[in-house]
Amino acid sequence: MNDIQRVGSDNTLARIAAVIESRKPGNGGDPASSYVAKLFDKGLDSILKKIGEEATETVMAAKDGDPQKLLYEVADLWFHSIIALSHFGLKPEQVLAELARREGLSGLQEFAQRSKAQEEEPND
Numbered sequence: 762m763n764d765i766q767r768v769g770s771d772n773t774l775a776r777i778a779a780v781i782e783s784r785k786p787g788n789g790g791d792p793a794s795s796y797v798a799k800l801f802d803k804g805l806d807s808i809l810k811k812i813g814e815e816a817t818e819t820v821m822a823a824k825d826g827d828p829q830k831l832l833y834e835v836a837d838l839w840f841h842s843i844i845a846l847s848h849f850g851l852k853p854e855q856v857l858a859e860l861a862r863r864e865g866l867s868g869l870q871e872f873a874q875r876s877k878a879q880e881e882e883p884n885d
């Protein structure tokens with residue numbers, strides 16, 4: 762197993778989510794010593810602002826054709842997304858479960874099913 766396979770399979774997301782959870786104000790997070798606690802302290806708008814920034818930086822890294830920068834920015838984006846999930850009491854495992862549920866279902870097929878369901882919805 763190489764380094765990338767090892768890191769990808771050792772539950773890194775769940776461990777980071779557990780640390781993030783421990784930084785919540787009610788769990789003893791200290792904004793003076795923790796970046797995550799400070800962000801929770803600032804509130805949801807600040808968390809969402811970071812996601813917007815990291816998403817923009819992700820796009821810019823890709824447009825610049827800089828793969829290393831792209832990796833860093835996607836890591837920042839995932840990290841701040843996990844903080845947003847935590848704000849709503851959600852865990853990365855639930856996102857992984859949703860992706861697993863979609864496995865094998867073509868995006869085009871899923872879109873067609875969704876469009877058909879919307880067409881069949883009774884009008885208000």
Ligand SMILES: N=c1c2ncn([C@@H]3O[C@H](COP(=O)(O)OP(=O)(O)OP(=O)(O)O)[C@@H](O)[C@H]3O)c2ncn1[C@@H]1O[C@H](COP(=O)(O)O)[C@@H](O)[C@H]1O
Nearest residue numbers: 777780781784794795796797798799811814836837840841
């Ligand atoms: N994975 C991360 C991680 N990724 C990015 N960051 C921080 O997220 C911020 C990203 O913001 P920017 O790139 O915009 O940099 P910045 O200009 O310093 O940020 P702002 O002042 O604009 O908010 C930086 O301060 C990074 O240090 C992270 N901070 C923490 N973690 C993980 O979270 C854990 C808990 O961290 P603390 O809560 O600080 O103990 C750590 O042990 C790590 O595992």
